[in-house]
Amino acid sequence: MFGISREIRGKNIIYRPELDGIRALSIVVVLLHHLGYLSGRGFLGVDIFFTLSGYLITQVLLATVVQGHPLTSFYRRRVARLYPIMAISVLVASIVVGFNSSQDTKPVLASLFYVKNFLHWGDLFGPFWSLSAEEQFYLLFPIALLLFLRFFNRKIFTGFLLLVIAVIWIHVLWINYPAYSWNQDGIFNLVVFRPTMILVGCLISLN
DSSP: OOOOOTTEETTEEOOOHHHHHHHHHHHHHHHHHHTTOGGGOTHHHHHHHHHHHHHHHHHHHHHHHHTTOOHHHHHHHHHHHHHHHHHHHHHHHHHHHOSSSGGGHHHHHHHHTTOGGGSOOOSTTTTHHHHHHHHHHHHHHHHHHHHHHHHSOHHHHHHHHHHHHHHHHHHHHHHHTTTOOSOSTTTSSOTTTTHHHHHHHHHHHHO
16 A cells, blocks of 8 residues: 555554664663763664664554554554653652752753754753654654555655755755764754654565
C-alpha cells in the first residue's frame, strides 16, 4: 500500500532484540560522556539513539496505517507511554533544585511542554533537550510521511528526505566554518538541525 517495510508482517512489527542492544550501547556512550570520558564524543550516543528512534517510529507509523488506525492513535499512544514518566522525572528534578526563585520555573515548564532545547540546557533539566527535539520532530513528521506516501511513491519520498538531510548538513558546515562541530548551542540541540539522524533512521525503515 505505502511500500510497507519488510519488517512488518501480518499487521505487526517484528521484535528485533538486537535493537535493544544498540539502544543500550547509545545510553552507555551518553553516560560515559557525562562522567567525563570519551572526550566530548557523547553526541555519538545521541545520534545512534536518534537514528534508532527514527527507524522504529517509522515502523510504528506504517503499522498504524496498515491496521487502519487514525494518525491520532499514534499521538495518543506516544503521550501515554512517555509523558507520565517524563512528568514524574521533572517533578523529582524540581524537588531536588527546589522552587526558591522564579528562574527555576523556566526549565520545568520548558521540559513539560517539550521546548527545553530552546533554552540553555546546562542544568539539571538539560537531558530533556533531546526528548524535546524528538517530540517536536514527531509532531510534524507523521503528517508529512502519510501525505507524501499518499500522493507520491516511496522512491520520491526517499529522494526528498535525502535532499533535506543534504541541505541541513551543508547549512551546518557553512555556518560552522571552520570549526565543523556539532557541539555548538543551536546546532547540537535544535530540532532544525538535529532531525538529520532521525531522518536517517526513517530512510532505513522505508527502504
